Amino acid sequence: MINKSGSPLHHQFLMELEAAGKAGAFFTDSHAHIHMEPIAAEMAEVLKRAQANHVRRVVTIGCGYEDSLLAQTAAETYENVFFAAGIHPHDSAETPDNADELFGSIFKHPKCIAVGEIGLDYYYDHSPRDVQQDVFRHFLRLAVEHEKPVVIHNRDSAEDCVRILNDEVKGRDRNGIIHCFSGDIELLRWALDNGFYISYAGPVTYAKSDDLRATLQYVPVDRLLVETDCPYLSPMPFRGKTNEPANTVYNAYEISTIKSMNLYDFAVQLEKNYKYLFQA
Numbered sequence: 322m323i324n325k326s327g328s329p330l331h332h333q334f335l336m337e338l339e340a341a342g343k344a345g346a347f348f349t350d351s352h353a354h355i356h357m358e359p360i361a362a363e364m365a366e367v368l369k370r371a372q373a374n375h376v377r378r379v380v381t382i383g384c385g386y387e388d389s390l391l392a393q394t395a396a397e398t399y400e401n402v403f404f405a406a407g408i409h410p411h412d413s414a415e416t417p418d419n420a421d422e423l424f425g426s427i428f429k430h431p432k433c434i435a436v437g438e439i440g441l442d443y444y445y446d447h448s449p450r451d452v453q454q455d456v457f458r459h460f461l462r463l464a465v466e467h468e469k470p471v472v473i474h475n476r477d478s479a480e481d482c483v484r485i486l487n488d489e490v491k492g493r494d495r496n497g498i499i500h501c502f503s504g505d506i507e508l509l510r511w512a513l514d515n516g517f518y519i520s521y522a523g524p525v526t527y528a529k530s531d532d533l534r535a536t537l538q539y540v541p542v543d544r545l546l547v548e549t550d551c552p553y554l555s556p557m558p559f560r561g562k563t564n565e566p567a568n569t570v571y572n573a574y575e576i577s578t579i580k581s582m583n584l585y586d587f588a589v590q591l592e593k594n595y596k597y598l599f600q601a
Contacts, residue, residue, distance in 0.1 A: 322526050322575055326558040334574050337584045342375035346588035348573055349378040349595050350566040351520050352438075352472065352500045352548035355402070356381050356391040359563055360552050368399060371566040375588075377401055378595075379566045382438050382472060382500075384409035386423055396432040405435035405472050413448035413456040421463065428467040434599045435497060436464035437472025441485075444476040454485060461489035464497075470598055471497035473517075479505035491515055495598050501550050504533045513544060518598055520546040523554035523564065526575045537579050542590050546598075547572045 323331045350371070354360070360367050371379060381396065382405045383389025389406035396404040406427045408416050417423055427433055439460040441453050448456075464471045471490070475482045490496055496516035499508060503524075512519065519540050524530050549556075549572070551564035556571040570584075577587035595601065 322528070323558050323571065324528070328558075331558065334571075334584075338375065338570055338574070341583075341585035341588055344585050346585045347375045347377040348547065348569050348588055348591065349380065350376055350549050350551070350569040351380050351498065351546040351595065352522070353379050353381050353551045353566050354384070354553075355379060355551065355566065356388070356395040357552060360565060361391075361395075364395065364399075367565050367567075368401070371569075372401075374567040374570050376566050376569045378403070380405060380434065383407055383427075384438055385412045385415065386417055386420070389424070389427055393427060393430060393433065396430075403432050403434050404430075405437045406433055407437040407439040407460055407472065408456050409438050410440050410442040410453045410457065410474060411445060411447040413453045415448075416456050416459075420459070424460075424463060425467070428463070428469060434469070434601075435472050436460055436467070436469045437497070438474045438500060439471060440474035441478035441482050442474060442476045443478040443481075450481075454481060457485055458489055461485070465490065465493070470495055473497060473499050474501075475499065475505065475508055476503065479508040483508055483511045486511065486515070495600070498546060498598070500548060501554070502533075502536070504536050506536070506539075509536060509539060513540065518544050518546050518594060520548045521572055521576060522548050522550045523556035523560070523568070523572060525572055526556040527560065528557075534575075534579055537576060542580055542582070542587070543594060545576065545591065546594055547576065547591060
């Protein structure tokens, strides 16, 4: 892993990245929040830095109704930005009474490619668990109705996530993404059996994430995606700083190394995965 900026390994990575880019490879940050501060204030510059690192596409993810509208605006402003809309489990208790009408309109937008981020979070419990579950179910049903993939948030809630997903979307093709995968093997097995892709964020690069990296042995390369979850979870060697889409490539490099693939081939495979999932 690249522990230090400017190290020999970092230099080697940058040369491989440049070679991959010159050969036509590029990356997608499949889960970002560029419409949130502090990134929103310098969104244009952030996207320029992403392009310089051969990150040509960004999916910015809504976490509530108003937040989803901000994500939509970002997608309308920049050609290479797409978005998803949903209610984050933290905000489940604030779900509008007319959510079907409000979100139904958003889901019809041509650049809205998924429903999310939705799911369960039992680590923080910012909303009551029964409310989280009800809202999760409801948005899964909206995703089926609108024929959209879903972006799933799971934290310390794998058992209930699997139970609800089983009830609502079991067997659907191109079901969606388990975002910022955290290592829950139960959820991983179910997801791979039911049309989900597994997306890894910055923690896959952390020194103490051996168990998380070990899960990559179970995930076929044609079911992988990479993300930043920016402005959170900066990868090494930028941990502790504000994250941004340009850093997607560090997560990709870590995974490509574990998968014994060169960066160009891995980038090409990631693009195939994205296009198949979102029918882009």
